[in-house]
Amino acid sequence: MASDRLGTRIASARALGAARLADYAWRCDKRGADGTAKANLAPAPGAETWGVLYEIADADFAALDRLEGGYERIEVSVWRDGEPVKAHTYLSTRLVDDEAPAEWYLGLVLAGALEHGLPAAWIARLERARESGDSPGTGEPIVFDDPGNHCFGCSPHNERGLRLAFTATGRGAVETRYVVEPHLCGRDGVAHGGIQATLMDEAMGHAAHAAADAGEDLDIATIELSVRYRRPTPTGEPLTIRARLVRSEGRDLWMEGEIRDAEGRVCTEATSRWRRLRQSASTRSAPSNAGA
Known part of the structure; x- marks a missing residue:
């Protein structure tokens, strides 16, 4: 979610602000290249996930797909300023059973949430996950x-x-x-x-x-x-x-x-x-x- 991290990889990326994705739970259960858990999404009626909506040039999606190795890009509808907006996000079926996300990784996620002013309750949830070292959600x-x-x-x-x-x-x-x-x-x-x-x-x-x-x-x-x-x-x-x-x-x-x-x-x-x-x-x- 951090602007500087994405901007160095995708030059056209421009942050539009916080957005809410309904009926998906945010989890950390995707197997990363280093063996630790990375962020993921899972369909979960009634759940919601907060993130940052970016505008990206169509020509840059292929590069972004390569960077997001192990994920599948899907089209979703998110809520931004009370209005639905069509967007793309990533999810993965390459899962880990009991690995926790690295502290530095959750730190990056938290930094992006703070930068873009995500809701205080969502930030508190990320902070608790970072402090405990647990994956922040099950979607059950x-x-x-x-x-x-x-x-x-x-x-x-x-x-x-x-x-x-x-x-x-x-x-x-x-x-x-x-x-x-x-x-x-x-x-x-x-x-x-x-x-x-x-x-x-x-x-x-x-x-x-x-x-x-x-x-x-x-x-x-x-x-x-x-x-x-x-x-x-x-x-x-x-x-x-x-x-x-x-x-x-x-x-x-x-x-x-x-x-x-x-x-x-x-x-x-x-x-x-x-x-x-x-x-x-x-x-x-x-x-x-x-x-x-």
Whole structure:
């Protein structure tokens, strides 16, 4: 993403600014020539990836393809200043199983994100990945499709519910895109505050499940929830909802989350504390609200 790095390779490259790619998760699982993991994309409904949109002369694409060895160039639609734009990006099927990206490599990615003013939450995610040395995202969907699950927030079987589904973007982190229907408003055109609180509660509960060990049945409930409404959250427009684990101590998990509008502005922020009720080796249970 860094202008100087691309500019020395492709003379015609001109940065246009930050852009958002929907329904793709950013991962570091492409096998690099040095054996370490490099950036990659994977289709993941509800996920999103932030990057930098460049204008490049048609004659330079062949050279760029050679530089991006091991990747396939594909055409996508990205969002720039609230408008869709056709663009090209790269993904790879030459994957590594458990190699981490090099610290210097994540440093280059982070430098490009800072240079072009990518959203603070995305930069924080890159910083966490650099500090931990982990690959920043799995793209694994989290769906509670048990026929006995009738949760208003996440059940795919509740016809009157929100039917939320989240994608894991790393251990203890999730995100999704969602459009609040106009009839779920407070003031016309603005999502009801209770609906926003539900979106946050669901996101943070799913993030707790994303932090669970493989095979762990994490039966949890909300015991504290705090929501801050920073700006009107629109109905009828795609929202980005994210949550992550802040810390875990004993039976309790502390979470945080946010809702952003189509232009990437933070509309709602929330924090919560969840408590483990029981654990077993059986199927996971959907998160619940202790007050319900």
